[in-house]
Amino acid sequence: MNMHQYRPSGPLARYLTIFMHYLAQYAKIKMAYRWDFFVHIFTEFLQQSVSLIFILIIFSKVPAIQGWTRDQVLFIYGFFLVPFGIYSGFFNHLFDVPEKYVLQGEFDRILLRPINAWYQVVVETMKPELLVSMIVGIIIMIYSGSNMNLVPVWWDIPLAVILVIGAALVYAGVYTFLASLGFWSEGNLGLMPMVYNLSQYGRYPMTIYRGPVRFMLTWILPFAFVGFYPATILMHRYEYLGYALLTPVVGIVCFVIAYRVWAAGIRRYRGTGS
């Protein structure tokens, strides 16, 4: 036996190695299609700019929206873009599952490989260059934060990391759930754009929405936790402290439920139950 064998120290290390390899391969492909890569990043910037222009034009006409100033709304939008970047980079393409994987049978190949199926789909469809939204978001947060004389404190950074992870888990959960529906329906249900549009509600103050809408965004499709609630605490506004601190919990619950549905979907795909 060879003494210098490749032996990962555990499943986590193995999955991490596989991720790094996928990432390296992805980078190689992208360098082969360099033009496409930069166009993608450019259009992502373009899209964020349009949203930004939209907000700026509105505030060129009015001083505040229900007491929320331009800089506060910008700050919420900036925070919103950070988990949104993670979602765009890793979970958005779960929408390929119904068509590409289930209908066209690519999922067979996934099931023939000795690693977790969800993980395989995520690393096969990721577009990590879309993480650039995070950078745009951080710049907007810094810009608007300094405009409103926000003084950073030591716990801002660790708290922000926890909140962003929680918010990203909300996205992961919702999109995993939607992708799982592909195991039951034939092809795409068309729900993805709908939920995407709904997720965009999270980038404005919840106070502009009526009661039932706010309730749904908080407790059913919890997109209030991908932008507004966690952003308020980082702005050092504490009216929504309870909700803001709930962000990681909501993220975990959301993802756990969704993953169970996913597992049930795979059982269905393989022909047990219905």
Added chain:
Amino acid sequence: MKLIEARGLTKEFRIFSRSEGVMGAFRDLFHRKYRVLRAVDEIDFAVDRGEMVGYIGANGAGKSTTIKMLTGILVPTAGTVTVNGYVPHKQRESYTKGIGVVFGQRSQLWWDIAVIESFKLLRRIYDVPRADFNRRLQQFDDILGLSSFLNLPVRKLSLGQRMRCDLAAALLHNPAILFLDEPTIGLDVLAKSKIREFLKEINNEFKTTVILTTHDLGDIEALCPRVAIIDQGKMLYDGLVDNLFSQWGQDKLEDIVKRIYMGQKPEPGLAGGGVSLV
């Protein structure tokens, strides 16, 4: 202990039948009609280590469904199956480490990246020690002549080259069993014979068990002493190819199989593997 052992293996599907026209589409919206299709119907099937078995049947006979059950993709509706000491659909992640699968119609490799990169990625996925990986790659290269296109992306390969790469990819982790679903489909004569040669060699050297579905009976004649024939989900024949010849008193496998597909039986006088007097 058999390597593959299936008893009463059955798979049923519910098929949604679409109605025609505008009104039909409307009706389907609210009320969907289903019928049950028995794709595989109580099949018994056993294979020893190192065997090469051909698995044939007309289109839609249930071949692919059987393969999907044996590889753990599908869970059987009824019956039992054990392969390589596992129940395929129950212990998927550990079971798949010990098998290799090639679908002729669809590549398992990543479309846009160089073949060698796909192999390296598979090495991580299947956890293959580097030394083993290099040694096996060398061996495959010797027989299949891969080195000239290892650095090309899959999309630039010819079908024959792609199939050779897919075969190598399926064998990198030294699986006990290799499942091949129409591995020679669309290949020219030379590419076919290269693949057959390779399979023979792999079977000889590593005692890899090979289960092969195909529409090309040349594959069977070249590789498989044993053949299983399935039609409408039922096993029509499972035995040596040589016995088929003596049973039917024909010298062309194609004619025999055609007759079996058409539902004919061998003439009684010739049955039982007797000597053909014609």
Added chain:
Amino acid sequence: MFNRLLLYLELVRMEFVNNLAYRSFYFTGILNYSIQIGAYFFLWDAVYVGNRVIGGLDREAMITYVIIAWVVRSFYFSNLDRRVGTDIRDGKIALELIRPYSYQMVKYARSFGEAAFRMFFFAFPAGAAIYLIRPFTLPVGWDSVAMFVAAVLGAFVINAQISMIAGFAVFFTKSPTGVYKAKRVIMDLLSGLLLPISFYPGWAREIIQLLPFQAVSYLPNMIYLGKIRGAAAFEVLLLQVFWIAVLGFLAHLFWRFAVKHVVIQGG
């Protein structure tokens, strides 16, 4: 000539029926647009406090503007750019050259079939459903209705032409998805879908007025609202005809280029 027309009509019908088969569209499409409109409704509702008038529109006019803009979009929107781009990327355009019809007309016909489907199954039910939830302003007179319908048809053609050109652009960029996305984002902003053009600063308005995009959403919406009437509305229609001619010519140039490219390089 007449036979060609029958073929294109048949394509319109075919696409209409094809769309019927996608059953999930009936439900999710309407819901999707309602959600989109809802987002803007809540925002504008919060923006307009008191009896404010912004960019020449009061609260009711603004909310009606948003609803009409999106409902009309649900009619004219199509995946034409993707279809053309895919044909180019997969080299199918070479196959189209051997067929006895106009490639562009076939694409337009299919898009129109889809648009007709969308009108009956998206735009009308969505408009009706929204009206039940939140009544919006109806057109002030029959002249506005007639002009609006004509302008919306013009909007469909212009949007389809822009999409066609975006599809042909795949020849140059080799980044299909980037082109589609850029087109969509630019259209959202410059057509007046997101914001009435009258909201923009003066210099931006001057630029936008030189471009075809505002004829897709802003101008038809203003006709609906009665802000543009009579001779002015007629001028809008003339402007649309002008843009249809210009864009048609551009699309033709792109098509010629594509054909040459295919003939020389084999796709």
